[in-house]
Amino acid sequence: MKPFSAPYSVLTDRLRGRGESSKWIEYLITTTCAIGNMLFGYDQGVMGGFLTSAPFEKTFPSISSTGSSTLQGFTVAVYEIGCAVGALSVIFAGDRFGRRTTVIYGQMILIVGSILQFTSYSLAQLIVGRIVTGIGNGMAVAVLPTWNGECSRPTARGRAVMWQLNVNIFGIAVAYWVDYGVNQSSLTVNTDWSWRFPLSLQVVFSILTIIMAFFLPDSPRALVKQGRMGEARDVIDMLSLESDAETREDAINFSMSIIETSLLEEAESNSSWGDIFTQGRPRFFQRLCLATMSLAMMQLSGINLITYYAPTIFQNTLGMTREMSLLLSGINGIEYWLSTFIPIPLIDRLGRRPMFLFAAVGQCISMAVLAATIAYPNDKAAGYCAAxxxxxxxxxxGIGFQGNSFLLPVELTPLQTRGKSVSIATGIFWLCNFFVVMISPVLISKIQWGTYVLWTGTNLCFIPMIYFLIPETQNATLEDVSALFEQSETWLIGPGSKKRLAQIVANREAIEATGADGEKVFTGHVEKLTMES
Structure with missing residues (x-):
C-alpha cells in the first residue's frame, strides 16, 4: 500500500527525462537523507546543554552534578544501546523492506521515543524514551548513507554523502543554540521547558523526513535484490541525466546488466548469511572489517567526548560560567558545521584516503595539546589554549572523519552483503559510541587530563591502519570497487589502490563507450551477456 510499498510519483514524474534537471531527484534524496541524519547530530548535542540546568537537575536529581557521574553517563549513553539495537535489526529487515521504507519505519519509532522523553517525570521513563528514540534513529542511520550513495552518480557519490553528513553536524549546532536560547529566555530558563522543548523538536525533523520519503524512490540496487526489476529500471530511468529516450534506454540496460551481474556472480558462490564472516572471492569478511573499522575509528577518536559534553567541559573542566559555556558550545557547533563544508568539493578530487589521514594526524596532535593544557587547571593561558x-x-x-566514516561502509561492501555489513558496522559504531559517552564523565572526574592522553593514543594508532588497510574508492562505481577487492588478494590493500582502481574504471568506461556486440564490463572482466530482443 502506498506510500510504503511504493512512493507517490507526482514529484519524480515532473523531473524525469529532463536531462541535467533530473539531478534534482538525486538532490532531493540527499536532502531527505540529510534531514534524517540531522536527528543523529541533534541528539548528540542536545543533552549536554541541560545536564547542568537547575530545572533538569530538580526533575532528575540522581543524575545532577552532585549525583552519580556513572548514572549520568549511562542515561546519556543508553541512547546508543537503542541505536545499536535499531542498526542491528536492519540485518534482518533492511533488505526485506528496502532502504526507503526502513527509514520511514525508523522515523516513526523515533517519534514515539521523543514523546516519551519530553513528557518524562521519572528517570525510568527518560531512559526508556532514550532507548526507543535510539532504536528508531539506529534503523535510519544504518540505511540513510546507503540509500543516498546507491542513488548517486559515481562522480558525485562522495559529495552527496558529505552533504548528508554536513547537515548531521548542523544538527549538533542547532542543538547547542536551542539549549543556549532556552537558557537565555525568561519564559523557559527556570522552567521544565528549558529541557522539554529541545527534546520535543526531534519530532519535527522526523515528520519532515517521512513526508519527503513518501515522494522519493528506493535504491535501484535494493529493488534488484528484492527481484523488483521493473521498479529498479524505472528508478534508473528517473535518475538518468540523458534527455534522449534512446540513449537513456541504452544507459538503463547497461546499468541494469552491471547490477544484475554483480548480484548473480556473488550469489553463484552459494553464499549463506554466515559467509559474511568468510572471505571467498568477493572478500566479504575483509570488507565487513573495513566498514566496521571506518565507523569505529570515528567514535574512538574522542569526538563524542566533545560533542556530548562540550558545555560540561567548558564549565567544569575549564571553569567557565554556565552562560559562557553554552555560548562557546554554540560557537563551537557552528564552527564544527562550517568545517564540514570544506571536504564537499574536495572528496571526489583528492580522494578518501588523503583526507582520512589528514584528520587522524590532526586529531592526534589536538588531543595531545588538550592533555598537556588541561593538566594545568589553574593556568589561565593553558585554559585558553585548551579551548x-x-x-x-x-x-x-569535520574535514576528514565525519563524512568519510559513513561513506566508506557503503563503498567498500558488496551488494549481496551491503545491507547486513553496513548494519553490523553501524551497530558496532553505536556500541563504541555508548562506550565513549558512558565512560567520559567517569574518566574526566577520575583521571582528568589523562582522558585526553587515551584519545591521543587511539588517533595515533589510526594513522597506519588507514594507510595500509583502507583502499581508495574515488570516482568509481560500487561494482568497480568490488573488482578492486577481487583483484587484490591481500589485507594490505591501501598502498597503490588508487592506481589499480583507476585502471579498472578506465577498462569499464572503454567498453561502455563501445558497447559493441553486446559486450559489457563487470568487476574488471569483459563478459558476453545475452541481450534480449
Whole structure:
C-alpha cells in the first residue's frame, strides 16, 4: 500500500527525462537523507546543554552534578544501546523492506521515543524514551548513507554523502543554540521547558523526513535484490541525466546488466548469511572489517567526548560560567558545521584516503595539546589554549572523519552483503559510541587530563591502519570497487589502490563507450551477456 510499498510519483514524474534537471531527484534524496541524519547530530548535542540546568537537575536529581557521574553517563549513553539495537535489526529487515521504507519505519519509532522523553517525570521513563528514540534513529542511520550513495552518480557519490553528513553536524549546532536560547529566555530558563522543548523538536525533523520519503524512490540496487526489476529500471530511468529516450534506454540496460551481474556472480558462490564472516572471492569478511573499522575509528577518536559534553567541559573542566559555556558550545557547533563544508568539493578530487589521514594526524596532535593544557587547571593561558584546541579538533574531524566514516561502509561492501555489513558496522559504531559517552564523565572526574592522553593514543594508532588497510574508492562505481577487492588478494590493500582502481574504471568506461556486440564490463572482466530482443 502506498506510500510504503511504493512512493507517490507526482514529484519524480515532473523531473524525469529532463536531462541535467533530473539531478534534482538525486538532490532531493540527499536532502531527505540529510534531514534524517540531522536527528543523529541533534541528539548528540542536545543533552549536554541541560545536564547542568537547575530545572533538569530538580526533575532528575540522581543524575545532577552532585549525583552519580556513572548514572549520568549511562542515561546519556543508553541512547546508543537503542541505536545499536535499531542498526542491528536492519540485518534482518533492511533488505526485506528496502532502504526507503526502513527509514520511514525508523522515523516513526523515533517519534514515539521523543514523546516519551519530553513528557518524562521519572528517570525510568527518560531512559526508556532514550532507548526507543535510539532504536528508531539506529534503523535510519544504518540505511540513510546507503540509500543516498546507491542513488548517486559515481562522480558525485562522495559529495552527496558529505552533504548528508554536513547537515548531521548542523544538527549538533542547532542543538547547542536551542539549549543556549532556552537558557537565555525568561519564559523557559527556570522552567521544565528549558529541557522539554529541545527534546520535543526531534519530532519535527522526523515528520519532515517521512513526508519527503513518501515522494522519493528506493535504491535501484535494493529493488534488484528484492527481484523488483521493473521498479529498479524505472528508478534508473528517473535518475538518468540523458534527455534522449534512446540513449537513456541504452544507459538503463547497461546499468541494469552491471547490477544484475554483480548480484548473480556473488550469489553463484552459494553464499549463506554466515559467509559474511568468510572471505571467498568477493572478500566479504575483509570488507565487513573495513566498514566496521571506518565507523569505529570515528567514535574512538574522542569526538563524542566533545560533542556530548562540550558545555560540561567548558564549565567544569575549564571553569567557565554556565552562560559562557553554552555560548562557546554554540560557537563551537557552528564552527564544527562550517568545517564540514570544506571536504564537499574536495572528496571526489583528492580522494578518501588523503583526507582520512589528514584528520587522524590532526586529531592526534589536538588531543595531545588538550592533555598537556588541561593538566594545568589553574593556568589561565593553558585554559585558553585548551579551548582553542577543542575547536581545532572539531575542525580536522569535520574535514576528514565525519563524512568519510559513513561513506566508506557503503563503498567498500558488496551488494549481496551491503545491507547486513553496513548494519553490523553501524551497530558496532553505536556500541563504541555508548562506550565513549558512558565512560567520559567517569574518566574526566577520575583521571582528568589523562582522558585526553587515551584519545591521543587511539588517533595515533589510526594513522597506519588507514594507510595500509583502507583502499581508495574515488570516482568509481560500487561494482568497480568490488573488482578492486577481487583483484587484490591481500589485507594490505591501501598502498597503490588508487592506481589499480583507476585502471579498472578506465577498462569499464572503454567498453561502455563501445558497447559493441553486446559486450559489457563487470568487476574488471569483459563478459558476453545475452541481450534480449
Amino acid at each position: 582553542v584546541f577543542l575547536f581545532v579538533f572539531n575542525t580536522v574531524s
